Amino acid sequence: MAQSLLTEQPRAAEADLVRRAVGKDEAAIRSIIQTNNRRLYRVARSIVRDDSEAEDVVQEAYLRAFSALPEFRGESSLATWLTRIVFNEALQRRRRRVEQPVAQPNPPPETQSQVIPFPFAGHRTVDPEHVIAQREIFRLMERAIDDLPEDFRTVLVARVIEDMSIEETADLLGLKPETVKTRLHRARRLLKSALSDHIGPLFSDVFPFDGARCGRMTEALVKRLLISA
Known part of the structure; x- marks a missing residue:
């Protein structure tokens, strides 16, 4: 019973977060984005293998996801649901790139995103x-x-x-x-x-x-x- 209650609490909190985001609550929208950004970027990056294109994939996926958020039923976690959308968007982007290859200049090194940011050990x-x-x-x-x-x-x-x-x-x-x-x-x-x-x-x-x-x-x-x- 205790385990069931622990499971229900995060689900209820997530359902409330989704409800607020559907109602255009800025804090809820920011919370969803900031919580999932790193995972979604890395998944996209693993498929398209380009930093800036991975960012484009994530942004496009977010737009799709938030437009479909009223239909989210909580059958899986919100993170898993978002990850599937990003995964599919990245695959589609890669297919389009193969069909219509376009040479794009790489951004300067100082503006490129880190793919796997490891924190420095300790605080020294x-x-x-x-x-x-x-x-x-x-x-x-x-x-x-x-x-x-x-x-x-x-x-x-x-x-x-x-x-x-x-x-x-x-x-x-x-x-x-x-x-x-x-x-x-x-x-x-x-x-x-x-x-x-x-x-x-x-x-x-x-x-x-x-x-x-x-x-x-x-x-x-x-x-x-x-x-x-």
Whole structure:
């Protein structure tokens, strides 16, 4: 009984949020968008493999979703419902791109969105060299995920990056749960192999102590030695 009540409470809260959004309540609309933005962007990005196009997909999907929101019946969670809309929109966008290829210039690096934003560990100050190294690892991860076959890439993004359950992922992709498990296993093996090929040569530069860090310590040590001399 207690578990049933816990399940009913989120559903009731979500139903109220939907009702308010249908009534054009700005706070409710913002809440839905902000809660689901990251998942929807990543799912779209896993299919279209382009940052700006993934943003376009998500925006178009939101427009479709909010226009259909009065018909939302809560048979699945709102997040799952939105994810299906984004998934289908991304597939349609990719088909149109294949049928009518259009060359589009890439946005400058400083305006590109991060595909998989990993937070820095802890709250300590990170020196510029460390930031640059982490950004390079991000790029390697993104490139390796982009290079996965789509069947494996979409499963990996849904299960590992967005932490969707096996059942949610199977429902989203129209697969059997066993197929999701198999594809996830293959995706992880391919990703591990790709990262090993790219990151292996970088191990010689791990834990760097040069540049600004080396300079700061050298200056501080020289001053202490001169003072004590």
